[in-house]
Amino acid sequence: MTSRLAFAAICIALLVTSECAxxxxxxDEDETEEKSVEELCENRPPDEYFRLTTDGDCRDxxxxxxxxxxxxxxxxxxxxxxxxxTCDWKAKVQNCNRLEKPRKVLPNLKTDEPIxxxxxxxxxxxxxxxxxxxxxxxxxxxxxxDENSCSVETDPNxxxxxxxxxxxxxxxxxxxxGTRIPGSIEPNQVxxxxxxxxxxxxxxxxxxxxxxxxxxxxxxxxxCQIKGTFFMNHKYTNYSAVQDLHRRGHEIAVFSLTxxxxxxxxxxxxxxxxxxxxxxxxxxxERFANISDGSIIGVRAPYLRVGGNKQFEMMAxxxxxxxxxxxxxLSRVPxxxxxxxxxxPHKCNGNAQNCPSKSHPVWEIVMNELDRRDDPSFDxxxxxxxxxxxxxxxxxxDQFGRLLRHNFNRxxxxxxxxxxxxxxxxxxxxxxxxxxxxxxxxxxxxxxxxVYFVTNLQVIQWMQNPTELTGLRDFSEWKEKxxxxxxxxxxxPNACPLTTRELPGETLRLFTCMECPNxxxxxxxxxxxxxxxxx
Numbered sequence: 001m002t003s004r005l006a007f008a009a010i011c012i013a014l015l016v017t018s019e020c021a022x023x024x025x026x027x028d029e030d031e032t033e034e035k036s037v038e039e040l041c042e043n044r045p046p047d048e049y050f051r052l053t054t055d056g057d058c059r060d061x062x063x064x065x066x067x068x069x070x071x072x073x074x075x076x077x078x079x080x081x082x083x084x085x086t087c088d089w090k091a092k093v094q095n096c097n098r099l100e101k102p103r104k105v106l107p108n109l110k111t112d113e114p115i116x117x118x119x120x121x122x123x124x125x126x127x128x129x130x131x132x133x134x135x136x137x138x139x140x141x142x143x144x145x146d147e148n149s150c151s152v153e154t155d156p157n158x159x160x161x162x163x164x165x166x167x168x169x170x171x172x173x174x175x176x177x178g179t180r181i182p183g184s185i186e187p188n189q190v191x192x193x194x195x196x197x198x199x200x201x202x203x204x205x206x207x208x209x210x211x212x213x214x215x216x217x218x219x220x221x222x223x224c225q226i227k228g229t230f231f232m233n234h235k236y237t238n239y240s241a242v243q244d245l246h247r248r249g250h251e252i253a254v255f256s257l258t259x260x261x262x263x264x265x266x267x268x269x270x271x272x273x274x275x276x277x278x279x280x281x282x283x284x285x286e287r288f289a290n291i292s293d294g295s296i297i298g299v300r301a302p303y304l305r306v307g308g309n310k311q312f313e314m315m316a317x318x319x320x321x322x323x324x325x326x327x328x329x330l331s332r333v334p335x336x337x338x339x340x341x342x343x344x345p346h347k348c349n350g351n352a353q354n355c356p357s358k359s360h361p362v363w364e365i366v367m368n369e370l371d372r373r374d375d376p377s378f379d380x381x382x383x384x385x386x387x388x389x390x391x392x393x394x395x396x397x398d399q400f401g402r403l404l405r406h407n408f409n410r411x412x413x414x415x416x417x418x419x420x421x422x423x424x425x426x427x428x429x430x431x432x433x434x435x436x437x438x439x440x441x442x443x444x445x446x447x448x449x450x451v452y453f454v455t456n457l458q459v460i461q462w463m464q465n466p467t468e469l470t471g472l473r474d475f476s477e478w479k480e481k482x483x484x485x486x487x488x489x490x491x492x493p494n495a496c497p498l499t500t501r502e503l504p505g506e507t508l509r510l511f512t513c514m515e516c517p518n519x520x521x522x523x524x525x526x527x528x529x530x531x532x533x534x535x
Contacts, residue, residue, distance in 0.1 A: 037068055049085055050100035058096035085352055104148040109156060121156055131156055135357065152348050155357035159343045167342060170464035178335035178345030179415050183466025190416040191469055192451045193459055196228040197422045199255055199300065201236040206425035213439060218446060222473045224482035226442065226453035231255035231300040234281055238511040239288040240493035246291050247489065249481030251455035253298030257281040257523060266305035267354045274307050274314040280526040287527060288512040297321035298456055304386065308354035312340065315362050322363035324456055326355060330369040330384030334410065334417040337365045337459060365456050367420055370407050374399060389427040397433025404441045418459050489513050500525060
């Protein structure tokens with residue numbers, strides 16, 4: 001007799017053709033329960049993976065497609081986490097005994113005839129509540145269904161589709177599919193902007209790398225030094241180095257205060273969590289890197305786990321101008337940054353993502369996925385990668401060089417949307433040839449007159465005032481801190497040995513040109529002045 005697992009494997013291999021139109025599951029008493037593919041896939045999102053059996057090694061899952069069920073298998077030693085919808089070490093996966101994610105009760109948002117008065121919508125149990133109570137992070141339906149259909153596509157209070165008559169630069173920019181060029185400039189008159197962004201702490205482990213890439217000798221066609229954007233987290237950062245990067249015109253942005261090692265924390269974070277992490281992180285940078293010009297206006301979520309509407313509500317309240325965490329799937333034509341007054345113009349990429357569904361006065365510097373195929377003219381299609389580090393097939397400098405040039409051409413030969421190259425310094429330093437290939441690529445691009453290495457803020461500045469290539473030499477927004485010379489503010493920073501009761505048992509060095517605080521700055525005490533005493 002064919003075992004359940006073997007039969008399931010046959011079904012999957014055939015992608016549920018007519019020979020396998022029904023999937024049979026046998027229980028311990030040898031009774032047979034049949035479920036058709038239609039039943040398995042009814043009301044199931046197409047991007048949700050589920051198991052056909054709890055037998056076996058917990059590696060195999062399937063999802064519903066138009067042609068049937070499609071299988072993926074985790075690599076040996078890993079198991080599939082049904083809740084997180086990803087492969088992980090088997091010891092960390094606690095739901096191998098479950099076939100699928102818990103099914104949530106959904107509201108009745110689409111009915112043939114209205115079943116609620118105007119201004120109200122139906123919960124899953126038929127109860128009618130005010131429309132504006134849906135997706136407000138508080139269950140108002142007795143069955144909780146008003147908080148269970150809150151994606152970019154299904155939130156009843158979602159941002160409207162792009163309306164260009166209502167969305168005008170410099171404050172608003174949108175397009176139906178995200179590919180429109182600002183200002184309706186012809187592509188051959190658009191500068192190809194390239195952003196080099198780096199995530200993580202800035203310290204002795206990577207300062208030499210940044211000095212070598214941004215050595216002051218490499219200039220854009222307007223005569224200004226090339227610039228980068230640094231998304232930094234607090235722990236282990238040398239703030240005297242941050243202060244000097246800012247002095248030289250690079251953009252400093254926030255990558256969180258704690259960089260807490262729990263993706264769910266970021267996805268489901270409360271307003272106050274995001275406030276403490278991002279506004280608190282900015283406060284620390286401003287104080288200990290002595291940045292007082294209000295230029296820290298960008299945010300990137302750790303693990304790129306966007307925090308939904310709560311993150312963006314906090315950003316608007318705290319005057320953050322842009323987020324740079326949302327990824328767009330690899331496509332033939334890349335996407336330009338956009339504002340979130342209107343609905344985002346692409347799918348929320350990733351099974352566990354929590355993209356903002358409502359309207360927010362915030363820019364999104366979208367991360368277009370890179371095409372990582374070694375030979376795009378021949379190789380089979382591969383999923384894109386958002387961080388260069390995550391292009392796992394890149395193993396040599398030559399491969400890295402081909403990745404850079406191919407993706408440059410993809411952007412340059414289509415709509416010239418900004419090309420984002422996103423790194424962690426440790427990856428670039430892991431092989432000398434990676435750094436050498438990046439510098440070679442930068443210098444090759446600078447030999448042209450239509451490529452600019454700019455910060456994320458400079459991308460927004462150009463979009464707010466679209467200017468053709470011929471006018472860029474006098475584009476005032478890009479002339480600030482154009483060619484900075486001189487010495488760092490201090491050559492011998494204070495190396496403050498500090499503790500905080502929030503991190504018991506740890507003594508951490510805070511390197512800063514400013515005066516040492518009393519305590520190591522952390523979530524409840526971002527200035528390091530000490531906790532308020534309570535009686």
